[in-house]
Amino acid sequence: MSEKRISMVEKSNNKRQRVNQVPKFSINDHHDVLVEILRRLDGPSLCSAACVCRLWSAVARNDSIWEELCFRQVSPRPSLSLRSVVSALGGYRCLYFLCIRPVLARLPKLLWTRDQLQFSLSLYCVHYYERLYVGAWLGDAPPSSLMFLRKPVNVV
Amino acid sequence: MKRDLHQFQGRLSNHNHGTSSSSSSLPISKDKMMMVKKEEDGGNMDDELLAVLGYKVRSSEMAEVALKLEQLETMMGNVQEDGLSHLATDTVHYNPSELYSWLDNMLSELNPPPPGSHGLDPILPPPVAGDSSTITSIGGFPASDYDLKVIPGNAIYHQNQFPAIDSSSSSNNQNKRLKSCSSPDSMVTSTSTATQIGGVIGTTVTTTTTTTAAESTRSVILVDSQENGVRLVHALMACAEAIQQNNLTLAEALVKQIGCLAVSQAGAMRKVATYFAEALARRIYRLSPPQNQIDHSLSDTLQMHFYETCPYLKFAHFTANQAILEAFEGKKRVHVIDFSMNQGLQWPALMQALALREGGPPTFRLTGIGPPAPDNSDHLHDVGCKLAQLAEVIHVEFEYRGFVANSLADLDASMLELRPSETEAVAVNSVFELHKLLGRPGGIEKVLGVVKQIKPVIFTVVEQESNHNGPVFLDRFTESLHYYSTLFDSLEGVPSSQDKVMSEVYLGKQICNLVACEGPDRVERHETLSQWGNRFGSSGFAPANLGSNAFKQASMLLSVYNSGQGYRVEENNGCLMLGWHTRPLITTSAWKLSAAAH
Numbered sequence A: 001m002s003e004k005r006i007s008m009v010e011k012s013n014n015k016r017q018r019v020n021q022v023p024k025f026s027i028n029d030h031h032d033v034l035v036e037i038l039r040r041l042d043g044p045s046l047c048s049a050a051c052v053c054r055l056w057s058a059v060a061r062n063d064s065i066w067e068e069l070c071f072r073q074v075s076p077r078p079s080l081s082l083r084s085v086v087s088a089l090g091g092y093r094c095l096y097f098l099c100i101r102p103v104l105a106r107l108p109k110l111l112w113t114r115d116q117l118q119f120s121l122s123l124y125c126v127h128y129y130e131r132l133y134v135g136a137w138l139g140d141a142p143p144s145s146l147m148f149l150r151k152p153v154n155v156v
Numbered sequence B: 001m002k003r004d005l006h007q008f009q010g011r012l013s014n015h016n017h018g019t020s021s022s023s024s025s026l027p028i029s030k031d032k033m034m035m036v037k038k039e040e041d042g043g044n045m046d047d048e049l050l051a052v053l054g055y056k057v058r059s060s061e062m063a064e065v066a067l068k069l070e071q072l073e074t075m076m077g078n079v080q081e082d083g084l085s086h087l088a089t090d091t092v093h094y095n096p097s098e099l100y101s102w103l104d105n106m107l108s109e110l111n112p113p114p115p116g117s118h119g120l121d122p123i124l125p126p127p128v129a130g131d132s133s134t135i136t137s138i139g140g141f142p143a144s145d146y147d148l149k150v151i152p153g154n155a156i157y158h159q160n161q162f163p164a165i166d167s168s169s170s171s172n173n174q175n176k177r178l179k180s181c182s183s184p185d186s187m188v189t190s191t192s193t194a195t196q197i198g199g200v201i202g203t204t205v206t207t208t209t210t211t212t213a214a215e216s217t218r219s220v221i222l223v224d225s226q227e228n229g230v231r232l233v234h235a236l237m238a239c240a241e242a243i244q245q246n247n248l249t250l251a252e253a254l255v256k257q258i259g260c261l262a263v264s265q266a267g268a269m270r271k272v273a274t275y276f277a278e279a280l281a282r283r284i285y286r287l288s289p290p291q292n293q294i295d296h297s298l299s300d301t302l303q304m305h306f307y308e309t310c311p312y313l314k315f316a317h318f319t320a321n322q323a324i325l326e327a328f329e330g331k332k333r334v335h336v337i338d339f340s341m342n343q344g345l346q347w348p349a350l351m352q353a354l355a356l357r358e359g360g361p362p363t364f365r366l367t368g369i370g371p372p373a374p375d376n377s378d379h380l381h382d383v384g385c386k387l388a389q390l391a392e393v394i395h396v397e398f399e400y401r402g403f404v405a406n407s408l409a410d411l412d413a414s415m416l417e418l419r420p421s422e423t424e425a426v427a428v429n430s431v432f433e434l435h436k437l438l439g440r441p442g443g444i445e446k447v448l449g450v451v452k453q454i455k456p457v458i459f460t461v462v463e464q465e466s467n468h469n470g471p472v473f474l475d476r477f478t479e480s481l482h483y484y485s486t487l488f489d490s491l492e493g494v495p496s497s498q499d500k501v502m503s504e505v506y507l508g509k510q511i512c513n514l515v516a517c518e519g520p521d522r523v524e525r526h527e528t529l530s531q532w533g534n535r536f537g538s539s540g541f542a543p544a545n546l547g548s549n550a551f552k553q554a555s556m557l558l559s560v561y562n563s564g565q566g567y568r569v570e571e572n573n574g575c576l577m578l579g580w581h582t583r584p585l586i587t588t589s590a591w592k593l594s595a596a597a598h
Helices: A002-014 A031-038 A043-049 A054-060 A063-071 A080-089 A091-106 A114-131 B002-018 B025-040 B048-052 B059-081 B096-108 B129-140 B225-244 B248-264 B268-285 B296-309 B312-327 B347-355 B379-393 B434-439 B443-454 B473-491 B498-516 B529-539 B547-560
Strands: B208-210 B333-338 B363-370 B398-404 B425-431 B458-464 B541-544 B567-572 B575-580 B583-593
Touching (some): A031 A054, A031 A063, A043 A054, A043 A063, A063 A080, A063 A091, A091 A114, A091 B547, A114 B312, A114 B347, A114 B379, A114 B547, B225 B248, B225 B268, B248 B268, B268 B498, B296 B312, B312 B425, B312 B458, B312 B547, B312 B575, B312 B583, B347 B379, B363 B379, B379 B398, B425 B443, B443 B529, B458 B529, B473 B498, B473 B575, B529 B583, B547 B575
Parallel strands (some): B333 B363, B333 B425, B363 B398, B425 B458
Antiparallel strands (some): B567 B575, B575 B583
16 A cells, blocks of 8 residues: 555656546446445435435436335335336336325334335326326326325424 | 504505595595504503494404404405495494394395396396395294394495405306395484494494495495304205295395305305305206216316315225225236226226236226217227326236216126136226216116126225215205315315315315206215115125225325325224214225125
8 A cells, every 4th residue: 555655646746637547446436336335325315415416416316226215124025026117107216206205204103114115106106197198188287196295294 | 563553554555555546545544543543552441433433442452453444445445446436435333232133124125136236147147126025025034043143243244246255266166246235224324534434343343334325235244254154054054944945035045145154254164155055046046057978078177186186086096996906816817897987097006006916917907987078089998098008017918998888877797798707807896986876766776786797706886975865955955065064174274276176166066966956967866885885785795894904005095195184094894984083074895796696
């Protein structure tokens, strides 16, 4: 390491533009490592991470991260067929934002079991189906049965 | 205090800029200023100005007084724009203790409104002038029978053409109602500029405005809404009773009063009262609403909005789907026959659940039955295409057939292309459709016979939980008034939006059909679970318990809806009821063929 440090110092003294030869570890160069780290975050932290920079935002769009987030507490793990279904319906990230996060926010205890998951999936599926009506819906905005999830929660 | 004064002055000056020129506005504002200045003196002394007139108003309450005056002025300003300016220029004071006898006189001298000044409501055509003699017959009835007694000192009636009061109301609600009453000349007291105060004040002071001479019309303002809420309900009941006794002239007069009273309310009560009043008016004047089948595309749209605004339809779909899902366990080929296809909103969730069940999805076949579309477009086919699209996305083999039928009783089992029950498990689903058959003799029996021929593994039924099919009109009216009041109450928590308005229109159409129609036209013949249970039991069906999963889904749904405040899920003999507070509103039940029927 000390050799490297000497070479670093030399190089920084001499040729500052050849930074890429300096063996600093930048997470931004290793997207797969970044993905692995992000997969272990909880919801709010993940959302914060996705706001750090464009690169992280793009990496955070990786659906497997959100899949991990959705199913972390569910056991046994849902089958692989679920993945194809959810991807077809719009992906885990949308599922999380549209259904899972609002549902979790409103349920009194943060129990995340298969029942809640099944419920969120049903809502998600209905939402997808309503998207199919875009353009055919009386000229107004497409119907959104998930609107009730977006409204502020009356916590009395 | 000081700050109130400034705000008040600010409001006054804005207001003065806004109103059309009227000689009365300036003196009134000066009077208000004077009154407010007095407010700064002793807080609890009776206001001197009003004390002259015999009112005991504490100076400390004057801010509220002034606010109400302002409101009145705005309303008077509206009146002025309608060309009834004479109503605003002369103000008269009445001693509140004399109000009771005044109102008595007023009721006994009701006159029909002058022809030109009617509201634009086609539902209530102006009565013929010759009716004046019949309307006065109200005076012959003791006030207590119809509870039209005024509570002394509190009530003020305002006759006015209110333009859209509640901007979120549907166009149906914007009926302009005009009530006119004659002024008993014995009650006119002197007017003076100093006392030109039109005002409405809580429970202590009451004033009325009226014309001096020719027009014999009176305008009054209803303010104390709690009293008037009770009065409104009594008026509605009285009107229904009058209709029951075939006393249409009395009913007509009461309907107009309901219109005035309804306007004074706010929120759910007003909407319910307006819809019921309209329906009662339709019944009285024999104006039937347009035929159901012409409106079907509209009712589909309205039902879609209703789906989005409140959890009732979602509850129905989720619980029925859960029952069907459990009944289909282990079956490789499944067939659902849906009596209530509409937009097919129930089926995506079931298809997704089937796609993800253990063992993989079955082959899913759906037969949708619906009424014909008005423009002959194959709307059932479109729905089928969308469902097919979804099915492809989630990898479920899907087959669809749409049937157009004017009524479910037109169906035969042979049309449905049923396959042998060893290969295919069938479920029949009906959401809010079966009650429509009760108007036709033999209708429901035929349909239940067809269902038995189908031999479903499960028959899911969702219906409104109320008895709106009794033989006596008054009973039906009372029941439906309570039912829809509760339903509208539950909608109050929803933020105003187009969806909410459309949902209210959706419910309003049901109210209209229920109250105004008779015979085969009256399709909204709701019945309670016990009534349906008897019917199904005697037709050869046995109840199938809905199970705890359905209950869990329903509970989750409700806890997500506005934190579930107010909504309650109850289990009742294996059926699930969704209600608002203590009143169950809709019921999901599941039935299977009883052993004896096999």
